[in-house]
Structure formats: structure tokens, C-alpha cells
Amino acid sequence: MIVTMIVICEVGFWVLLAAGLAARYLLRMPRTGAALLLCEPLLEVVLLVVTAIDLRNGAEPSWTHGLAALYIGYTAGHGHRTVKWLDGHAAHRFGGAPRPAGPPEYGMARARHEGAVWLGTVVAAAVASVLLLAASWYVGDASRTGPLHAWIFQAWRVTGIHGVIALTYLVFPRRAPKRAERDGGGGEGEAREDREPVRAER
Template sequence: MIVALVVACEVAFWVLLLAGLALRYLAKMPRLGAAVLLCEPLLEVVLLVVTVIDLRGGAQPDWKHGLAAVYIGFTVVMAHRTLRWLDVRFAHRYAGGPAPVKPPKYGWERTKFELQSAGRWILACAIAAGLLQGAVWLVGDSGDVSSLRGWQMRMGVVAMINVIIAGSYTLFPKKEPEGVGAREPGRVERVGGFTKR
């Protein structure tokens, strides 16, 4: 049941997201669109409550309960960013908004981008690990919590991978290749009202 609920929450997340944005930009109903988008956190609340009820009802903790905790942790952190990412594209496509800004490729800006990305992943892992620990305490000595501990270990590995990736960009920032960004031959530019070739 827990796995089916996780899948249902994921499907409902995308349905609510697309419905909210469609209402905002296509139907020109921004308030209703915002109301639909605000329903999204209820999905995590429902999943959390059902998981707790299942464990308190005597269910043996297994990988499904760990999956629920991980899903909640990552959705809490990543859902808002996903919404912003899609919102910018909907606004550009249907409401004349500015074009989406591409992530930086080089230098300190790229390093900062990677650090922020790693920070989000690490926070998601920390929230998931905290929820898993809550499940361990909830079960107490009445059941085998090895599967929950296993999920905690996986969250530690994911967090460490992100630390390594962010660290590599910090210690060895990606440099812009020579010639990239240089003015192309024959290209016309406007500089201070004058034409420059």
C-alpha cells in the first residue's frame, strides 16, 4: 500500500503542478492556479500520516517505509525548485516572460551553482535521514529496523557524493576554453550607439 501511495503522490504532484500552471497562464486564472499549487504539500502530509499509522499499527518496517521517508525528504526540498523551473518556462512560452537563464558553465559562478545544488541534495538527504530516524524511534525495540538503517546509509552515501562533486568544482573550477565568448569575425555589435565590427 505504501509503494502505491508513493507512486500516487508522485503522479498527483505532476498533475497538480501542470494544472496549477495551466490555470495560471493558459486559463488566465492566477489565483485558482496558486490555490491548486498550494495543495501540493498536502500530498507529503498524507504520505507521512499513512506511513506513521502503518508503523504504529504493528507493520514490520521494511524498504517501503524507507522509500516513503526518502520521497518526502526529497520532495520537501526539490518541489519548490521544480515549480520555479517550470513556472519560468510557462511564463516565457505563454505570458511573454523572460527567457529561462541557462546555468553558468565556467568559473566561480559555476562553482556557486554546484555548491547550491549540492546543498539542496544534502538537505534532502538530511530530512530523509531524520524521518527515517523518527521511524526507528517509533518502532523502538518491537521490530527489525535494519531496512530503515540501510536507507539512512544510502542517504549518507548520496550526501557524500554531492560533497565530493561540489568540492571538485571548488578546488578545480571549470575554466572557460580559449576562444569561447570571443567576438566572432564579421559579427556586428552596437557599442554606445556606434557600430563595431
């Protein structure tokens, strides 16, 4: 049942997102569009309530409950960024707004971007951990809550890996490629002249 609810919430997320953007930019109803987008968090509330009821009814804590907590955490940490990105592109495509700038590619600007994305993962892991700890307390039986605690470890393990990847952009910043000189390319010309006699000898 929990997996089914996760699928329903994921489908509902994209349906509400599409409906909200369509109302805002195609139907020119910005308030209705904003209201639909604000309904997104209600999906996570429904999933949380269903998970709590499932545990309350005596369901054995399992990976499905951990997955539900991670899903809610991911939405909390990265959902807003996803909505903002799609809203910017919809505004450009249907509202005449300028094309949204993509993420920076080089230097410290890219490092800051990757750091901000990693902070979203930290928020996701923190929210998931709080929910899993609350679920463990709710069950009240340490012998049954092992799978929930395992998901907490996995959440922070993924966060650590993501943090290392983000750190590489700070320690080894990507450098913009140098533009080729446009002053006649003297170096290449000299190289060609040096090679001419060699071709003649052959």
C-alpha cells in the same frame, strides 16, 4: 501499499503542477494556480500519515518505509527548485516573460550553482533522517528498525558522493573556451604558406 502511495504522490505532484501552471498562464487565474501549487506539500503529508498508520498497524519496517522517507526528503530539498524552473519556462512560453536563464556553465558561478544544488540534497537527507529516526522511535523495537537505519546511511552516502562531485567544480573550475581571433588569422596563413612548398615537392 507504501510503494503504491509513493507512485500516487508522484503522479499527483505532476498533475497538480500542470494544473497550477495551466490555471496561472492559460486560464489567467493566478490565485487559483498558486492555490493548486501550494497543495503540493499536502501530498507528502498524506504519504507520511499513511506510512505512520502502516507502522502503527504492525507492519514490518522495510525498504518501502525508507523509500517513502527519502521521497519526502527529496521533495523538501529539490521540489521547490523543480517547480520554480518549470514556472519560469511556462511564464516564457505562455506569459510572454523572458526566457529563463540556464545554469552558469563556467567558473565560480557554476561552482556556486552546484553548491546550491548540493545543499538541497543535504536538506533532503536531513529530512529523511529525521523521519526515519521518528519512525524508529515510533516502532520502539530496535530489533525491527534495522532497515530504517540502513536508509539513513544510504541517504548520507549519496549526499557525500554528490558533495564530492559538487566540490570538483570548485577545485577544478570549468573555464570558458577562448574565442578564435578575428584579426585575419595570421598564424593559420603562415602555416599554410609553410606547407605550400612541401605539397609542391610531392
